[in-house]
Every structure is written in C-alpha cells, then in structure tokens.
Amino acid sequence: MPLPTPSTPGGPRESPESWVVMVPGVIPGERIRLRIYRNHKNYSEADLMHVLESSSERVEPVCPLFGRCGGCQYQHMSVAAQRAWKREHVLQVLARTGNVTGITVQEAIGTEHTLGYRSKITPHHEKPRGGEIREIGFLKLGSRALVDVPECAIATPAINARLRGLREEVRVTARAAAVAETPRKPKGATLLLRETREGVVTDPRAEVSDQVGGLLFKYTAGSFFQNNPYVLPHMVEYVVRKAGAPNVRYLVDAYCGGGLFCLSASKNFEACYGVEISELAILSAQRNAELNKIGNCHFQAGDATDIFAGIGHISGADTVTILDPPRKGCDEGFLTQLCRFRPARIVYVSCDPATQARDARFLLERGYDIEEVQPFDLFPQTRHIENVIVFVEAHRTGAGAGSMPSWAGEGGTASL
Structure with missing residues (x-):
C-alpha cells in the first residue's frame, strides 16, 4: 500500500509531496517505522518494521501464513476498511x-x-528432490519461492477438505516415481481444486x-x-x-x-x-x-x-x-x-x-x-x-x- 514519506535517502530527487513509498501491511493514517530496500525512478519499496500508531481498522489476521503467503494482502484490515480502500483505489x-x-x-x-468464499484455487509445487515434494502452496510475498499452504482461509471448506488429501496423493506419487526410477522425471506442477455443482474437481478437463x-x-x-x-x-x-x-x-x-x-x-x-x-x-x-x-x-x-x-x-x-x-x-x-x-x-x-x-x-x-x-x-x-x-x-x-x-x-x- 502506498505511503507518502517526506524524504527518501539515496533515492532520485523528487519533491516530498510526490514521492511514494510502497509498504505492505500498512493502513492509511498509521504511523510506522519502515526500512527502504529499493529505489525506483519515482517511488521506493520498503519493509514494515514496526507500527507506532495503529489504525482502529487494524485487525488480527485469520491465517497464520498472512505476511508470508502472497495470496492475501488485506487480512490485517477490517472488511469495511478493505472496501473503502478499494473504492479509493478506483x-x-x-x-x-x-x-x-x-x-x-x-x-x-x-x-x-469474506472468508471461505473462493470456489477455485491453484496451488503449486516444485519438482521433487530426492523423491520428496516439500512445499505445496502459493508464492511467498515479494518472492518467487513457495510457501507451504496446508489450508487456505479464503477457500471454501469443501476445497480445504479435498486439499488435505490431494497434497498427500501428490507426495505419494512423487515417492513412488523416485523408487521406480522411471526415465521420465516428475516436474513441478500447478494443481486445480474447483468446487462446482458436481463437488470438488481436480481434473481441469472435467x-x-x-x-x-x-x-x-x-x-x-x-x-x-x-x-x-x-x-x-x-x-x-x-x-x-x-x-x-x-x-x-x-x-x-x-x-x-x-x-x-x-x-x-x-x-x-x-x-x-x-x-x-x-x-x-x-x-x-x-x-x-x-x-x-x-x-x-x-x-x-x-x-x-x-x-x-x-x-x-x-x-x-x-x-x-x-x-x-x-x-x-x-x-x-x-x-x-x-x-x-x-x-x-x-x-x-x-x-x-x-x-x-x-x-x-x-x-x-x-x-x-x-x-x-x-x-x-x-x-x-x-x-x-x-x-x-x-x-x-x-x-x-x-x-x-x-x-x-x-x-x-x-x-x-x-x-x-
């Protein structure tokens, strides 16, 4: 979320009023301590170090992976604040x-x-190493690395129930392929779980x-x-x-x-x-x-x-x-x-x-x-x-x- 800042050490010369620092996890109106890690032509990127004065709209995220998993960005905000900010964004x-x-x-x-609503998710996994698949989930916030996601707070309950079994099936298949030593090596993949009138399906061709x-x-x-x-x-x-x-x-x-x-x-x-x-x-x-x-x-x-x-x-x-x-x-x-x-x-x-x-x-x-x-x-x-x-x-x-x-x-x- 953009946060105006009066100065940007080491950055390009811009007026204080026009300079923007992009800081995830911040709510408009909060006072924070941040650390700038990258400067661009007309804005900077920064990490949130500490919230000095919290907004009344700040809430405790439901998901323990919030802040690491890149799937959600606004769980720290009340739903009313999320919708107000989205309208302001438009x-x-x-x-x-x-x-x-x-x-x-x-x-x-x-x-x-506002939770358990998403009827389709597409978690990913990298190719097995030593027959093991470690992370099955989504991209880490600000990174190309994966975060292991055993359960997704915004996915429907039926999808989460199927996700647990699908994760195990994928890992068992990878172990079996390693033991069989087949010439065709397993690769990374994107999985599909979609809840429809027919139930939760995992075959994209269904x-x-x-x-x-x-x-x-x-x-x-x-x-x-x-x-x-x-x-x-x-x-x-x-x-x-x-x-x-x-x-x-x-x-x-x-x-x-x-x-x-x-x-x-x-x-x-x-x-x-x-x-x-x-x-x-x-x-x-x-x-x-x-x-x-x-x-x-x-x-x-x-x-x-x-x-x-x-x-x-x-x-x-x-x-x-x-x-x-x-x-x-x-x-x-x-x-x-x-x-x-x-x-x-x-x-x-x-x-x-x-x-x-x-x-x-x-x-x-x-x-x-x-x-x-x-x-x-x-x-x-x-x-x-x-x-x-x-x-x-x-x-x-x-x-x-x-x-x-x-x-x-x-x-x-x-x-x-």
Whole structure:
C-alpha cells in the first residue's frame, strides 16, 4: 500500500509531496517505522518494521501464513476498511490514469462471505528432490519461492477438505516415481481444486456446471469462470440492469466467454451477439444457450474486433455493448471500431481498474460520458477488485465528458 514519506535517502530527487513509498501491511493514517530496500525512478519499496500508531481498522489476521503467503494482502484490515480502500483505489486510478475527475464511485458491493468464499484455487509445487515434494502452496510475498499452504482461509471448506488429501496423493506419487526410477522425471506442477455443482474437481478437463441467476452454465473446470459464487450473482444482476435501456433492441458482448452476461441479459433484447477468441469458450456459450433454451443469442469465435463485421445490419443507436476484457484491457483498434459503431451504452467490466481507466479516457475523449462507477468486492482479503463503469453517449446526458452526473453527491459515495 502506498505511503507518502517526506524524504527518501539515496533515492532520485523528487519533491516530498510526490514521492511514494510502497509498504505492505500498512493502513492509511498509521504511523510506522519502515526500512527502504529499493529505489525506483519515482517511488521506493520498503519493509514494515514496526507500527507506532495503529489504525482502529487494524485487525488480527485469520491465517497464520498472512505476511508470508502472497495470496492475501488485506487480512490485517477490517472488511469495511478493505472496501473503502478499494473504492479509493478506483478513484485514484481514474484520476491518475484516466484523467477523470468530478466522478463519483459507489461503495464496493460485497457479501458477508469474506472468508471461505473462493470456489477455485491453484496451488503449486516444485519438482521433487530426492523423491520428496516439500512445499505445496502459493508464492511467498515479494518472492518467487513457495510457501507451504496446508489450508487456505479464503477457500471454501469443501476445497480445504479435498486439499488435505490431494497434497498427500501428490507426495505419494512423487515417492513412488523416485523408487521406480522411471526415465521420465516428475516436474513441478500447478494443481486445480474447483468446487462446482458436481463437488470438488481436480481434473481441469472435467465438465462442470454452476448456476447463476436461475441459468445453468457448463464449462471445463480449468477454464475461466468467476470464483466467488456469493458476489457473482449481484454483479451479473447489476450488469444486466445497467445494460437495459428504453429503445435499445440489441446487445453486443465483445468478450463473451461462456456466455455469462450475454445469456443472462438476453431476455431484455431482440437479439444478442457474442464474440470470444477461444473456440472452446464459444462452444460452451452455444451449448449453454441450448441448455437454457435461449434462442436469440448468436456466438462466434474470433478477436473482439471481428464482431463488427457480423453486425452491419444493426445500428449502434439501438445497441448496448458489454465489455469484459482480460486484465490487459481493450485493444486500441477494437476501441476505435467500437466508437465508430457508436453504441448507445457501454457496460465495461474489468478486473484491473488501471487498464480500465486508460480505456475510459479513450472513450471519454470520443464523446462518451460516465454514468456510474460500481466496484464489486469479489476477492475479500486481497487487493483485487472487479469494477464496472457504465458509459453513455454525451448527447444522451447533455453533459460534457468527465462531468458530474446528476446523481452525484448522494449518500454512500466517495468523490474526488
């Protein structure tokens, strides 16, 4: 977490106000003693040595591995503080990367399931040494070394129960291979544990299913599917609600995956069009449409830019676009085509507010306004957050890009 500091011995010459020191395990407002171990062009990295004055939001971490295991970063903070800081993070990124000011960010939406919520984990292990596998777990904080994790506090109870047996199975297999002296030496590996309607599965090729908002989604266990079953329905409901608008007839889902958003919103549109670069994901989307008896969704495999070639018969003014790109955000070529197509609304879902803010700047400079910014706390106890921004054409709001929406200033919001 960044912590302003008045001086940085040995670092580049920067003004005290602009210099930032990155210190893990600190809560805004605390006074601490730290040790700087690396200087960069415009910030430093440091270790927390001692907390001199604690925040009232500091709590005792649940996991004994917190501070060593890199899986969680915020267990030392109350859940309320975590969500407040994540909302603040979205605000800061929008201002610094997106050059967006005067925008209100809603409180992060989460549930009471802040531990034992994660329905998928992928622990790792290195190749056996002398027939023994020592650590099976996650990367150590700030290191490429592994921390042995016999139990994960944010994984579901069913996953933790299966993890104990799987760890032993992996170690027994490694010992047996060493005794057999097979020419094929065991290597390091990434394991999978995923809890679905079929139970906890460990085979990434297994077909599994989950239910979201009354719809059933089938997919392979190793493919992408959001792993917080408690918050996910709330986020899907929000995206579907924000995608709906009067006089809008069509939906374009530009990174549709297995069809989660496209199929969930299909009842509000005459026709829906989804594109995904993975052919396997498109097959899943098509199968999920058949499974749920939804006939107005059309899916195609290809790059996100390919979708515009297939929708020349519809007007952007009659269309809403949902974007849920990978962490790197949207390609500039795609955004250029999107702005040329000119959808009436854009609902942008992102797992990285920084790349989302970069793309937001592109859209704002080309005649879109931000209607609403809504974070979702899909990953309690960690620094990760899912963020949704709703864009509308500027002429539909009667306001300039980046201006304050009419609802700004209501209770339960934070603004710059």
